[in-house]
Amino acid sequence: MIALSVAAVLAIFILYTSIAGAGTPEIGPSTVGRHAGEDVLLVGTVVGHVAGDAHAGGMRFLLKDDHGTSPERTSVLYSGSVPDLFRTGRQIVVEGTLRDGTFVAKPGSLVTKCPSKYTPAKSST
Amino acid sequence: MAQLGRAALLLSFALVAYALLGGSLAAWKRRRRLALSAQNALVASFGTTLVAAIVLWVALARRDLSFVYVAQHTSRSLPLGYALSAFWGGQEGSLLLWLLVLTGYASLAVLLNRRTRELIAWTVPVLGGIAVFFALMLCFVSSPFATSAAPADGAGMVPSLQNPYMLAHPPLLYLGYVGLTIPFAFAMGALLARRTDERWIVATRRWTLAAWTFLGVGQLLGAHWAYVEIGWGGYYAWDPVENAALMPWLAATAFLHSVMIQEKRGMLKIWNVTLVALAFCLSIFGTFLTRSGVVNSIHSFSQSPLGGWFLGFISIVTVFSVGLIYIRLPLLRAKTKLESLVSREATFLYNNLLLVALALTILWGVVYPLLTQAVNGETRSVSKPYYDFFLHSFGLPLLLLMGIGPLVAWRRASLRALGKTFAVPAGVSVVTGVVLLALGFGSSTPGLLAYTFSAFVAASIVLEFVRGRRAAGSLTRLVARNRRRYGGYIVHAAILLLAIGVAGSSAYQTIRERTLQPGQSMQAAGYTLTYVSLGTRQLQNAQQTSAVVDVSRGNSHVATLHPGKSWFPVEQSASNDVSIYHDPRSLGDVYTIADRISKSGALDLKVLVKPLVNLVWAAGFIFVFGSLVAMWPDAVEQRKLADRYAAVPV
Amino acid sequence: MTLALVLGGVLAVLVVVAVARPFLREPAPASDALDEPGELERRRLTLAEERDRALAALKELEFDHRTGKVSDEDYRLQVGPLRRRAAEALRALEPRAEARHARVARPS
Numbered sequence: 001m002i003a004l005s006v007a008a009v010l011a012i013f014i015l016y017t018s019i020a021g022a023g024t025p026e027i028g029p030s031t032v033g034r035h036a037g038e039d040v041l042l043v044g045t046v047v048g049h050v051a052g053d054a055h056a057g058g059m060r061f062l063l064k065d066d067h068g069t070s071p072e073r074t075s076v077l078y079s080g081s082v083p084d085l086f087r088t089g090r091q092i093v094v095e096g097t098l099r100d101g102t103f104v105a106k107p108g109s110l111v112t113k114c115p116s117k118y119t120p121a122k123s124s125t
Numbered sequence: 126m127a128q129l130g131r132a133a134l135l136l137s138f139a140l141v142a143y144a145l146l147g148g149s150l151a152a153w154k155r156r157r158r159l160a161l162s163a164q165n166a167l168v169a170s171f172g173t174t175l176v177a178a179i180v181l182w183v184a185l186a187r188r189d190l191s192f193v194y195v196a197q198h199t200s201r202s203l204p205l206g207y208a209l210s211a212f213w214g215g216q217e218g219s220l221l222l223w224l225l226v227l228t229g230y231a232s233l234a235v236l237l238n239r240r241t242r243e244l245i246a247w248t249v250p251v252l253g254g255i256a257v258f259f260a261l262m263l264c265f266v267s268s269p270f271a272t273s274a275a276p277a278d279g280a281g282m283v284p285s286l287q288n289p290y291m292l293a294h295p296p297l298l299y300l301g302y303v304g305l306t307i308p309f310a311f312a313m314g315a316l317l318a319r320r321t322d323e324r325w326i327v328a329t330r331r332w333t334l335a336a337w338t339f340l341g342v343g344q345l346l347g348a349h350w351a352y353v354e355i356g357w358g359g360y361y362a363w364d365p366v367e368n369a370a371l372m373p374w375l376a377a378t379a380f381l382h383s384v385m386i387q388e389k390r391g392m393l394k395i396w397n398v399t400l401v402a403l404a405f406c407l408s409i410f411g412t413f414l415t416r417s418g419v420v421n422s423i424h425s426f427s428q429s430p431l432g433g434w435f436l437g438f439i440s441i442v443t444v445f446s447v448g449l450i451y452i453r454l455p456l457l458r459a460k461t462k463l464e465s466l467v468s469r470e471a472t473f474l475y476n477n478l479l480l481v482a483l484a485l486t487i488l489w490g491v492v493y494p495l496l497t498q499a500v501n502g503e504t505r506s507v508s509k510p511y512y513d514f515f516l517h518s519f520g521l522p523l524l525l526l527m528g529i530g531p532l533v534a535w536r537r538a539s540l541r542a543l544g545k546t547f548a549v550p551a552g553v554s555v556v557t558g559v560v561l562l563a564l565g566f567g568s569s570t571p572g573l574l575a576y577t578f579s580a581f582v583a584a585s586i587v588l589e590f591v592r593g594r595r596a597a598g599s600l601t602r603l604v605a606r607n608r609r610r611y612g613g614y615i616v617h618a619a620i621l622l623l624a625i626g627v628a629g630s631s632a633y634q635t636i637r638e639r640t641l642q643p644g645q646s647m648q649a650a651g652y653t654l655t656y657v658s659l660g661t662r663q664l665q666n667a668q669q670t671s672a673v674v675d676v677s678r679g680n681s682h683v684a685t686l687h688p689g690k691s692w693f694p695v696e697q698s699a700s701n702d703v704s705i706y707h708d709p710r711s712l713g714d715v716y717t718i719a720d721r722i723s724k725s726g727a728l729d730l731k732v733l734v735k736p737l738v739n740l741v742w743a744a745g746f747i748f749v750f751g752s753l754v755a756m757w758p759d760a761v762e763q764r765k766l767a768d769r770y771a772a773v774p775v
Numbered sequence: 776m777t778l779a780l781v782l783g784g785v786l787a788v789l790v791v792v793a794v795a796r797p798f799l800r801e802p803a804p805a806s807d808a809l810d811e812p813g814e815l816e817r818r819r820l821t822l823a824e825e826r827d828r829a830l831a832a833l834k835e836l837e838f839d840h841r842t843g844k845v846s847d848e849d850y851r852l853q854v855g856p857l858r859r860r861a862a863e864a865l866r867a868l869e870p871r872a873e874a875r876h877a878r879v880a881r882p883s
């Protein structure tokens with residue numbers, strides 16, 4: 001009987017993953033070029049000057065790899081809620097798609113990693 | 126003084142290593158004095174660890190910045206309470222807290238169970254072995270007593286952690302996590318001693334219940350903190366750190382139920398030892414997740430040296446438990462079989478399967494990024510939709526089972542008897558479902574199902590109390606004579622409230638965002654919010670800017686809210702100050718976030734109307750009450766157990 | 776600094792005493808063997824647990840019957856076997872019965 005239930009649970013699980021797809025890729029600025037046009041999670045550290053307004057026209061900033069010395073920088077365009085901890089030098093995660101060289105983020109999907117390694121500060125759920 | 130701390134930790138390490146090695150030798154070679162000596166070593170290790178802890182606390186209180194740890198987690202202007210709580214604010218301190226609680230619990234367990242000479246002889250080395258890992262880390266890998274030239278001021282504490290909930294949340298969680306070590310150690314001890322009786326379960330029943338309660342309350346506090354402090358409008362984000370505590374809690378819930386079957390019917394021995402080992406491994410894994418940052422990015426793995434050590438430790442524990450269980454398999458095989466798929470034993474089994482399935486799917490979601498990185502070279506992750514799907518698939522049937530279980534008899538339940546006991550609750554839930562559907566709650570299928578099932582469970586619990594009271598004469602007598610059963614029902618009622626609160630505040634919430642100029646208003650789910658004015662004020666260590674927002678329902682004013690932002694100059698960071706109105710009529714919240722306050726005075730206001738969310742917090746109190754009732758010592762039961770073990774004290 | 780040294784020293788001494796205590800109290804004991812339940816005692820424990828289980832099941836059946844969860848018919852069907860089980864368990868725990876079992880169990 002236990003075997004049956006395990007099989008049932010596995011069945012539900014496999015059904016889900018086959019329908020909903022196998023997760024969203026998490027990539028850094030150095031490799032995002034390979035996923036142009038796809039919905040991905042871009043992970044990186046904010047560098048340089050943050051321009052624009054996330055609530056009016058969009059905020060623009062540059063992102064680099066969290067680790068390693070890749071010179072790649074991705075330009076991100078973001079609109080929506082900005083978490084408190086966001087600023088230059090912070091590690092962030094943002095969902096969106098790379099289009100024509102600019103990473104267009106899904107509104108409200110910006111998440112900063114809390115420096116003390118507790119729960120990341122979210123902007124919306 | 127840091128020297129004293131380091132020395133005390135070295136002594137702790139020596140003591141628990143002795144408890145492990147000496148204790149193993151004593152149990153294996155049957156040496157009484159050595160066994161006692163190992164027990165003493167374990168108890169003494171609590172003393173030395175306490176000394177180390179006091180050294181750290183004193184350093185924190187005095188803001189002794191020559192301690193690197195103190196400089197990293199406090200500042201001169203930090204209020205004393207928070208400075209003391211910085212003990213568990215960082216990796217080294219939380220490891221020390223783990224060891225402190227572990228040695229404390231181990232000492233208590235040893236002292237209370239001294240009479241079970243054989244069982245305790247084998248349990249002591251297991252406890253020692255676990256403590257050795259933490260002591261090893263503290264002495265040689267991640268010490269809280271590193272010193273350096275004292276800087277002018279400390280780095281301060283992240284503002285969002287300066288909150289009363291953060292004072293209690295980590296210690297409570299640790300009391301829970303570490304608490305699961307005791308039943309695990311006794312279970313392994315019993316296996317090592319080739320025991321097949323229930324002594325280890327009897328000895329650890331209250332420990333498991335207490336640890337489970339602490340873990341549950343700790344999580345609720347954490348959720349409440351996230352709700353009021355992080356302020357995104359929710360209380361659970363399926364973050365790895367949150368899941369880290371949920372997984373062992375689910376496994377412990379399953380374990381609490383399945384041991385009842387072993388007690389009553391002598392079945393499921395193998396399942397129980399496996400489950401307690403799983404709960405313990407998940408609890409270590411949870412600590413590891415929270416402390417090493419391994420899941421956020423695979424590269425953090427190499428950043429924290431602790432990651433590798435933890436993984437090694439979990440592997441050793443897993444191999445040890447699986448190996449031991451496998452070797453003792455012949456001893457544990459049950460002679461009793463499940464008599465019917467329609468019996469309380471069976472419903473407990475279904476409940477277990479669902480709980481473990483949920484815990485494992487969450488685990489899969491948590492490690493998925495690590496696996497995809499290792500296999501494909503590319504990290505993929507899952508998020509809310511994944512978790513929500515499985516929460517609904519497994520959680521909703523679990524909710525229903527909570528109502529079904531108590532109505533079904535042990536061993537075998539005839540369908541006719543079932544029909545009679547099910548009639549009223551089923552009727553109540555069908556009526557509720559139809560009414561809710563008519564009122565428009567069909568907008569969310571999981572929400573509607575949750576409410577309908579909840580009605581079933583509520584009716585079933587109420588009936589239990591009503592019928593029981595009739596049989597026992599009075600409510601107090603009923604509960605006093607059946608503490609575990611009715612304490613359990615109270616806990617079920619708490620979980621029920623939790624489920625209703627979660628369903629209401631997620632499936633039926635309303636979110637609205639608008640930019641307002643002073644004087645303008647917005648609507649949200651029957652409430653009108655008007656932005657009145659802006660103000661600033663100075664707090665002890667922050668500058669706060671907040672908007673005055675009037676909330677009215679219909680034509681009557683119900684509240685004035687002050688959503689805003691604070692700026693902490695020492696830590697150079699900002700924090701969101703959300704403002705919440707708790708509506709007594711709907712038991713829900715009107716949750717306001719000042720997303721942005723422009724220089725011109727325009728306010729970007731985000732409003733979330735969350736029905737029934739306050740049930741989630743109320744559930745916490747009832748949960749604790751129910752647990753206490755279930756744990757409350759029963760003179761009759763104690764006498765029976767004393768009688769049972771009088772002839773065979775070991 | 777010296778305070779730390781003194782406290783550390785005191786701690787070390789206390790620790791050594793705690794660990795050595797069992798050996799210091801009984802330098803030459805009659806027996807240093809750790810108590811362990813023999814075959815007889817293990818069986819007695821299992822029997823005691825079975826007795827308690829049977830009695831508890833009986834008590835629960837009565838309670839479930841009184842609160843209406845178990846019908847009269849089901850009660851009548853189950854109470855007999857449960858009472859017999861409890862009686863057997865009680866009998867098995869009597870000293871005479873135990874000795875008989877022990878004799879039977881040991882190979883002659």
